[in-house]
Amino acid sequence: MIRTTSAASAFSRTDQRGKLSSFFIHPSKSKHITEYPTEININDAVSSFYQMLQMQPSPPISSLNKLIGAVAKTRNYQDVIFMYHRVIEVDLLPDYITLNILLNCYCSTKNVALGFAVMGGIFKRGYSPNIVTFTSLIKGLCMEDKTDDAIVLFNKIIGMGFHPSMWTWGTLIKGLCRSGKAEVALRLHKEAGKGNGRSDLRFKPNLICYATLIHGICKEGLVDKGKQLFLEMKGRGIMPDLVAYSGLIHGLCEGGEWEEAKRFFIEMVDQGIRPNVILFNILIHTLCKEGKTNEASGLFNLMIQRGEEPNLFTYNILINGFCLQNRIDDARELFVLMEDRGHKRDVVSYNVLINGYCKSQRLEEAMRLFKEMVRKEYKPTLITFNTLLTGLFQVGNVEDARALFQQMKIHRVTPDSSSYNILMDGFCKNNCLEEAMELFHTLEGSGFDLGIETYNCILDGLCRAGKLDIASVLFENLSQKGLVPTVVTYTIMIHGLCKDGKMEEANNLFLKMEKEGCAPNVVTFNTLMQGFYNYNEAPKMVELIQKMAERNILPDASTVSLVIDLLSKDMNYSKYMSLIPKFSNQG
DNA sequence: CTAGGGTTAG
Numbered sequence: 001m002i003r004t005t006s007a008a009s010a011f012s013r014t015d016q017r018g019k020l021s022s023f024f025i026h027p028s029k030s031k032h033i034t035e036y037p038t039e040i041n042i043n044d045a046v047s048s049f050y051q052m053l054q055m056q057p058s059p060p061i062s063s064l065n066k067l068i069g070a071v072a073k074t075r076n077y078q079d080v081i082f083m084y085h086r087v088i089e090v091d092l093l094p095d096y097i098t099l100n101i102l103l104n105c106y107c108s109t110k111n112v113a114l115g116f117a118v119m120g121g122i123f124k125r126g127y128s129p130n131i132v133t134f135t136s137l138i139k140g141l142c143m144e145d146k147t148d149d150a151i152v153l154f155n156k157i158i159g160m161g162f163h164p165s166m167w168t169w170g171t172l173i174k175g176l177c178r179s180g181k182a183e184v185a186l187r188l189h190k191e192a193g194k195g196n197g198r199s200d201l202r203f204k205p206n207l208i209c210y211a212t213l214i215h216g217i218c219k220e221g222l223v224d225k226g227k228q229l230f231l232e233m234k235g236r237g238i239m240p241d242l243v244a245y246s247g248l249i250h251g252l253c254e255g256g257e258w259e260e261a262k263r264f265f266i267e268m269v270d271q272g273i274r275p276n277v278i279l280f281n282i283l284i285h286t287l288c289k290e291g292k293t294n295e296a297s298g299l300f301n302l303m304i305q306r307g308e309e310p311n312l313f314t315y316n317i318l319i320n321g322f323c324l325q326n327r328i329d330d331a332r333e334l335f336v337l338m339e340d341r342g343h344k345r346d347v348v349s350y351n352v353l354i355n356g357y358c359k360s361q362r363l364e365e366a367m368r369l370f371k372e373m374v375r376k377e378y379k380p381t382l383i384t385f386n387t388l389l390t391g392l393f394q395v396g397n398v399e400d401a402r403a404l405f406q407q408m409k410i411h412r413v414t415p416d417s418s419s420y421n422i423l424m425d426g427f428c429k430n431n432c433l434e435e436a437m438e439l440f441h442t443l444e445g446s447g448f449d450l451g452i453e454t455y456n457c458i459l460d461g462l463c464r465a466g467k468l469d470i471a472s473v474l475f476e477n478l479s480q481k482g483l484v485p486t487v488v489t490y491t492i493m494i495h496g497l498c499k500d501g502k503m504e505e506a507n508n509l510f511l512k513m514e515k516e517g518c519a520p521n522v523v524t525f526n527t528l529m530q531g532f533y534n535y536n537e538a539p540k541m542v543e544l545i546q547k548m549a550e551r552n553i554l555p556d557a558s559t560v561s562l563v564i565d566l567l568s569k570d571m572n573y574s575k576y577m578s579l580i581p582k583f584s585n586q587g
Numbered sequence: 588c589t590a591g592g593g594t595t596a597g
Contacts (some may be wrong), residue, residue, distance in 0.1 A: 167589045247592055285593075358596090390596080
C-alpha cells in the first residue's frame with residue numbers, strides 16, 4: 001500500500017503554527033531497507049594481504065592492489081604506506097595503480113611533496129601518470145592551501161592533452177572551497193561552463209560538483225548565490241539528493257532564512273528523500289541558536305518517532321540549547337537520558353552542561369560535574385577549565401578559581417591566552433588588582449605573547465580601581481608594544497575618564513578614536529552619553545544621539561534607558577526621540 | 588586508484 005499523501009499537503013492540513021515538527025505525521029515506514037554499509041574490515045584485508053604475500057608463486061599485483069585499496073578507503077593511510085613497503089620488500093613490482101594509491105595517501109595527509117615524489121617513481125618505473133594521479137595531486141596541493149599551484153597544475157594537464165574527469169573538477173572545487181575560495185570555484189564553474197570555444201572541455205557539472213559548490217558558497221555567506229546554483233542545477237535536470245539539499249538548507253539556516261530553509265526541507269521530503277541524522281542536527285542546532293528550544297526538542301522527539309536515531313552530536317546540540325535558555329534542569333535530564341539510551345557521552349557533553357551550570361551561577365553543581373568527569377576518566381579540556389574559571393570568578397569565588405587554575409597542570413592542560421585573560425579579568429573584578437598586575441607582569445616578563453585583549457582587562461581593572469593615571473600611561477604605550485587599541489580599549493578608557501569626571505578628555509578621546517579609524521559602537525556611545533548625563537551636559541548627549549542616527553548605529557536597551565532619563569529631566573528633548581530608530585519605528 | 592553535508596566556551 002502506497003501512501004500518496006504528499007508531505008506538503010500533510011503540512012498545510014495539520015500545521016497551525018508553521019512548526020516544522022507538525023510535518024512528520026507518519027512514523028517512518030521503511031526503516032529496515034538493506035542498509036548494510038559495505039563495511040570493510042581492515043583486519044581481514046590486512047591479514048589476507050599478508051597471506052597473499054607469502055604465496056608461491058607470487059600473486060598478481062592487481063590482487064594486492066584490491067586489498068591495499070580497500071584499506072585506503074578506510075583512510076588508514078599509515079597502514080597503506082606500511083603495506084606498500086611490504087610489497088617492495090618481497091621484491092614484487094608495484095604497478096601504476098599501486099603507486100596511485102600510495103600517492104593519494106600522501107596527498108590526503110597533507111604531504112603533497114611526497115606525492116610528487118611518488119609521481120617521480122611512476123616515471124622511473126616506466127609508467128605514466130593518468131588523470132587519477134593528477135586529481136590526487138590537485139587535492140594534495142589544495143590540502144596545503146596551495147590552490148594557485150593546484151589551478152596551474154589543472155591547466156597544465158589540460159595543455160598536455162589530459163581530460164579532467166568529473167572527479168578532477170569535484171576535487172578542485174572542493175579544494176578551493178576548503179581554502180575559503182568558493183568564489184574562485186564559482187568563477188571557474190561559470191567560465192568552464194561556457195567552454196571557451198572548446199566543446200570537448202566544456203564543464204558539465206554533475207550532482208556532486210554542484211553540491212560541493214553550493215555548500216562552499218553558502219559557507220561564505222553567499223546564500224543567494226547558493227540558492228541560484230541549486231535552481232540552476234535543477235534547471236539542468238539534475239535532481240538534488242539529500243546531501244545537496246542539506247548543504248543548501250544549512251546555508252539558509254546560517255543566513256537566518258529559516259522560512260526558506262523550511263520550504264526546501266518540505267520540498268525535499270515531498271521528493272521522497274528522508275532526512276537523516278545530519279540534516280536533523282543542522283535543523284535542531286539552528287532552532288536552538290534561535291532560542292526555539294521547544295521546537296528543537298519537538299524535532300528531536302519526532303526524529304526518534306521516525307526511527308532516525310539521534311547521535312552524540314544531536315544530544316550535545318540539544319543539551320547546549322537548553323543551557324542557552326537557562327533550562328538547566330531540562331539539559332540535565334537529557335544528559336542523563338542519553339546514557340540510558342545507550343549513547344556514551346563525550347567531553348563536549350560535559351563541557352556543555354558545565355557551562356550551563358556556570359551560566360546559572362550554580363557553581364557547586366558545575367564543580368561536581370567536573371569531578372565526576374575526572375572520575376569517569378573523561379579528559380577535561382582547555383574549554384572545561386576556561387568555562388569553570390569564568391564561572392567561579394563570576395560568582396566571586398576567587399579561591400576556588402586559583403585552586404582550579406593550579407589543577408590545570410595536573411591534568412596536563414596548558415593555559416592559553418584566554419585562560420590568562422579570564423584570570424586577570426577575574427582578579428580585577430574581584431578586588432584583586434594586585435594579583436592581576438602580578439600575573440600581568442610575570443607574563444610580560446616571560447615573553448608571553450600578550451594581545452590587546454589582555455591589555456583591555458588590565459586597563460579596565462586599573463580604571464575601576466581608580467588608577468586612571470597608571471592606565472593612561474599603559475594606554476599611551478600600547479603602540480610602542482606593537483598593539484593597536486580596539487573599540488573595546490577606547491571604550492574602557494573613555495569609561496575611566498568619565499568616571500573621573502574628565503569629560504573633556506573623554507570627548508577628545510572619542511574624537512581621536514574616530515580619527516584613528518576606529519569606529520565607536522553602541523557601547524562607546526552609551527558610555528560617553530552616560531558620562532554626559534552624570535555631569536548634566538544634556539546638549540552633548542543630544543549631539544551624540546544625532547551622531548548615532550547619522551551612522552545607523554542601532555540603540556540598545558541602555559541607550560533607550562538613557563534617553564528616558566534625559567526626557568525625565570526635560571521634555572524639550574522629546575523631538576530627538578525620532579532620531580532613534582527603535583523609537584520612531586514603534587510609532 | 589580519485590570528489591559532496593553535522594556539535595561544544597569566552
